Amino acid sequence: MKLIIVSGLSGSGKSVALHTLEDLGYYCIDNLPLFLLTELATVIAQLEDPVYDQTAVGIDARNKPENLATLTRIIDEARALGLECRVAFLDAQTDTLITRFSETRRKHPLTNADRSLREAIVLERQYLEPILRGATWHIDTTHTNVHELRDLIREQVAGESSPRTSILLQSFGYKYGAPHDVDFVFDVRCLPNPHWEPELRRLTGLNPAVAAFLDGHPEVTRMRDDILAFFDRWIPEFETDGRSYLTIAIGCTGGQHRSVYLAEALRNHFEAGGHKVMVRHRELP
Structure with a gap:
């Protein structure tokens, strides 16, 4: 059984990565609260249901910082249950992320009345540092378009650059x-x-x-x-x-x-x- 954790900076392409994994046959869950990950891994290991043989989970900075720091331990526990667990961390340069948010007019999850977008990105990097250190793949999407990112995910996960139509x-x-x-x-x-x-x-x-x-x-x-x-x-x-x-x-x-x-x-x-x-x-x- 395979469990892929998709994390990274907001605006770096996590949604594209999860959609690509879904196309590759993975059961995908976006923005799972991290404290539920251990329970999910336990259920997957016990069910032995083909539907969950390949599962991908999106984890981002909307989790509490103290929970994010526990991810390494949770991954070790998942592997002890017999799951093949890998972490994909998506990143991009700060100026690129700012441009993407400006173009899409999306709100960064950590911005507020007292915190600018640039400050929110810096804070998000700090929150996600424990995940980055334990990542299996570190994918920089600064100069990558949507189609190139899909190919990168496919190459890493399935060993193919594009699926057959x-x-x-x-x-x-x-x-x-x-x-x-x-x-x-x-x-x-x-x-x-x-x-x-x-x-x-x-x-x-x-x-x-x-x-x-x-x-x-x-x-x-x-x-x-x-x-x-x-x-x-x-x-x-x-x-x-x-x-x-x-x-x-x-x-x-x-x-x-x-x-x-x-x-x-x-x-x-x-x-x-x-x-x-x-x-x-x-x-x-």
């Missing part, structure tokens, strides 16, 4: 209307239509006879290869940008033959590349 392929018939809420739509009505072959009309693009018919036309192969070449070129860019899901719709006249065949061809290609793929043939029963 999950792909939803949908075939459809234009005669019934184009689908909504898709990222890409390809119109393949220009391809030879098996509907006009009497022996193929009642079949679908899932049938080997229909596939053989379409395979026999070079324009079908060119269309398939052009679509695949486009996505082979651009999916890595979507993944670098943190895109988790991509929906691709392929339409022919009735949604029975050409669109179904090409959706299945794309499925085979993407699955061979390590993507999680779902296929929906909207017009098939």
Whole structure:
């Protein structure tokens, strides 16, 4: 069982780190009162519930300073329970943090009528010093944007710079209307239509006879290869940008033959590349 504690300066990217861990399958809890961490670790160790096999907890300066000083002891106790416990500490230069708060108009948790933003950041560093000393990873986000921070977290936790995008392929018939809420739509009505072959009309693009018919036309192969070449070129860019899901719709006249065949061809290609793929043939029963 893994327990990751995410801490650091306000404005340094802790929320981004927790969201990234959530995308990696971690059960995430933000702003947990530190005095509850021991109880949480004990419950996780005893439950042996797969849901909590990977848990991440956000700890910040809203905890009392005397509680923050106990974190090292709490981590030792968690490890004694059999948890693999690591600490990610996010930091940034003070001027950068001030700029970020100014741009977002957020209120620093330690500012008040008698304490300026700069003074609050200095005080926060003092409060979090015990956590920094025991951190497994110290990540400086001064010159890091959101996407770069996500990659840093993935590299540290999962050993990968970007996750594979999950792909939803949908075939459809234009005669019934184009689908909504898709990222890409390809119109393949220009391809030879098996509907006009009497022996193929009642079949679908899932049938080997229909596939053989379409395979026999070079324009079908060119269309398939052009679509695949486009996505082979651009999916890595979507993944670098943190895109988790991509929906691709392929339409022919009735949604029975050409669109179904090409959706299945794309499925085979993407699955061979390590993507999680779902296929929906909207017009098939």
